[in-house]
Amino acid sequence: xxxxxxxxxxxxxxxxxxxxxxxxxxxxxxxxxxxxxxxxxxxxxxxxxxxxxxxxxxxxxxxxxxxxxxxxxxxxxxxxxxxxxxxxxxxxxxxxxxxxxxxxxxxxxxxxxxxxxxxxxxxxxxxxxxxxxxxxxxxxxxxxxxxxxxxxxxxxxxxxxxxxxxxxxxxxxxxxxxxxxxxxxxxxxxxxxxxxxxxxxxxxxxxxxxxxxxxxxxxxxxxxxxxxxxxxxxxxxxxxxxxxxxxxxxxxxxxxxxxxxxxxxxxxxxxxxxxxxxxxxxxxxxxxxxxxxxxxxxxxxxxxxxxxxxxxxxxxxxxxxxxxxxxxxxxxxxxxxxxxxxxxxxxxxxxxxxxxxxxxxxxxxxxxxxxxxxxxxxxxxxxxxxxxxxxxxxxxxxxxxxxxxxxxxxxxxxxxxxxxxxxxxxxxxxxxxxxx
Numbered sequence: 001x002x003x004x005x006x007x008x009x010x011x012x013x014x015x016x017x018x019x020x021x022x023x024x025x026x027x028x029x030x031x032x033x034x035x036x037x038x039x040x041x042x043x044x045x046x047x048x049x050x051x052x053x054x055x056x057x058x059x060x061x062x063x064x065x066x067x068x069x070x071x072x073x074x075x076x077x078x079x080x081x082x083x084x085x086x087x088x089x090x091x092x093x094x095x096x097x098x099x100x101x102x103x104x105x106x107x108x109x110x111x112x113x114x115x116x117x118x119x120x121x122x123x124x125x126x127x128x129x130x131x132x133x134x135x136x137x138x139x140x141x142x143x144x145x146x147x148x149x150x151x152x153x154x155x156x157x158x159x160x161x162x163x164x165x166x167x168x169x170x171x172x173x174x175x176x177x178x179x180x181x182x183x184x185x186x187x188x189x190x191x192x193x194x195x196x197x198x199x200x201x202x203x204x205x206x207x208x209x210x211x212x213x214x215x216x217x218x219x220x221x222x223x224x225x226x227x228x229x230x231x232x233x234x235x236x237x238x239x240x241x242x243x244x245x246x247x248x249x250x251x252x253x254x255x256x257x258x259x260x261x262x263x264x265x266x267x268x269x270x271x272x273x274x275x276x277x278x279x280x281x282x283x284x285x286x287x288x289x290x291x292x293x294x295x296x297x298x299x300x301x302x303x304x305x306x307x308x309x310x311x312x313x314x315x316x317x318x319x320x321x322x323x324x325x326x327x328x329x330x331x332x333x334x335x336x337x338x339x340x341x342x343x344x345x346x347x348x349x350x351x352x353x354x355x356x357x358x359x360x361x362x363x364x365x366x367x368x369x370x371x372x373x374x375x376x377x378x379x380x381x382x383x384x385x386x387x388x389x390x391x392x393x394x395x396x397x398x399x400x401x402x403x404x405x406x407x408x409x410x411x412x413x414x415x416x417x418x419x420x421x422x423x424x425x426x427x428x429x430x431x432x433x434x435x436x
Contacts, residue, residue, distance in 0.1 A: 001050030002154060005060060006130075008122060010181040012168035015070070017158070018043040018060050018297065021151060022050030028307065030151045031300050038155050040301025057091040059297045061100055075105065083107040085180070087116050118188060121174030130165030137161055144271040220256045227252035311397045318393065322386040329379040332372055339369045 001022040007015040016039060021030065026046050031038050038044070043063050045056050052060075065071050065082065075082055084101065086092045088110050101108040116123050137160040138149065149157070179187030217223045230248045234241045343365040350362060 002151075003050055003052055004158065005052065006122060006126075006166070007064060008126065008166070008171045008174070009071070010175050012172045014162075014166050014171065015064050016041040016043070017162075018045070018056070018063075019154070019158075020044075020050055020052055020056060020297075021046045022048070024048075026298075026303075027151070028303065030154065031303050032307075036156045036159070038300040040299060040304065042155075042300045043297050044300055044303070045297030052089075052091050054091050054094040054096065056297055057094070058096050058100060061097060061106075063297075063299060065101075065104065065106055067104070072104075081105050081107050083109055085109050085111060085120070087111055087120065088113055118191060119178050119180075121171065121178055121180065124177050125174035126166060126170050129167075129170055130161055133164035134158070134161035136164075144267075217255070218259075220259055223252050223256050223259065311393065314393055315390065315397075318386055318390045322383060322390065325379050325382045325386065329376065329383060332376045332379060336369060336372045336376065339365055339372065343369065 003020040005018040005020075007017075009015070019042065021044070023046050026044055031042075031044055043060060045059070047053065047056070063069070065084070071082055074080075082105065084106055086108070091097070092108075093110060098108055100106075111119050118124070134157065137157045141149075141153075141157070146153075175181040176184075177187060179185055217226050227248055231245050234244045234248070343362065346362045346365060
């Protein structure tokens with residue numbers, strides 16, 4: 001269960017959606033992976049049933065209609081009012097929601113019950129093509145073996161559907177068909193049953209067909225249309241015309257078969273590349289990381305900032321360890337040099353025939369030198385390991401900010417002390433390597 005909240009404007013533009021997943025958290029791979037990343041302005045949340053509620057609706061309003069939003073920039077210098085049309089869902093008519101609208105010069109307009117199929121532009125002209133494009137995108141994936149719709153691929157399919165359904169033409173048609181903009185009350189009345197029952201329908205003059213413009217067909221439907229047009233121009237009931245029609249059909253079938261072969265080859269290659277990318281993404285998953293937030297939703301841009309801060313913290317930890325082992329290596333190397341000098345002096349004294357105590361001192365120095373050399377090799381190995389770890393972490397960060405890792409987002413009701421580097425995001429990061 002996934003809820004998508006879409007917003008369109010009367011000028012034909014659209015806002016980025018708010019996506020609410022069903023579950024106990026939001027994984028990072030749903031927001032950002034090696035194949036496709038959500039834009040920073042997309043708002044992401046979750047709930048037990050995948051539905052919206054009062055807190056999420058208020059977070060939606062703050063994100064898309066706040067002082068720094070794109071809709072606020074359209075209202076010149078904050079002097080113009082903005083009208084927000086919505087249905088009567090309980091999450092849209094809370095006191096906090098309406099109060100925020102009044103404080104930010106937003107006119108909340110709740111459509112009457114059971115009228116959204118006539119008055120809401122999204123229902124009238126947008127959602128139908130959007131659902132059709134979504135079905136086509138899902139069916140295309142099913143044809144090539146992707147029988148399970150994973151949440152990691154949700155944004156990819158939704159992006160294809162939005163590209164074909166949320167077009168400027170459909171949005172403008174929705175506002176025009178409902179009579180909201182340009183304002184025309186007769187548009188709605190004309191759709192009601194019995195409006196024209198007492199009026200005679202004037203006969204409309206038949207329009208002449210447009211002139212034929214020949215062009216090279218590129219799809220099977222265009223080949224079929226050209227075949228029908230060519231057959232219509234051939235005289236019937238003559239031997240030569242029958243041969244001509246047979247030749248036209250043969251050419252059309254050959255061209256259609258060749259076009260299908262080319263499309264199948266291209267589609268197979270594209271699906272192969274997509275399969276390889278998804279397999280590499282699924283095989284590279286690591287331990288989960290949980291992010292606790294106080295708000296009911298978090299934007300994709302804030303998720304990326306948290307990931308960036310997490311990697312910066314890891315790099316800082318590795319660099320601190322590397323500096324520590326470097327200092328130990330340097331100090332141990334200095335001690336070995338000093339002991340080697342003392343050992344050389346003691347050996348020269350023993351050659352001169354000094355007591356046995358001097359011999360014991362030489363043995364003690366040799367043992368200490370050997371122990372320090374073993375420590376030196378250990379520190380050298382640890383330094384090399386940390387350098388490799390630092391390089392590997394840098395490559396992961398450079399690729400996609402750790403796009404194959406998992407991230408859980410949980411809501412926190414109580415205030416907690418947070419690290420200084422994450423205070424501006426209002427989040428708390430916890431590692432949980434044992435979570436599946």
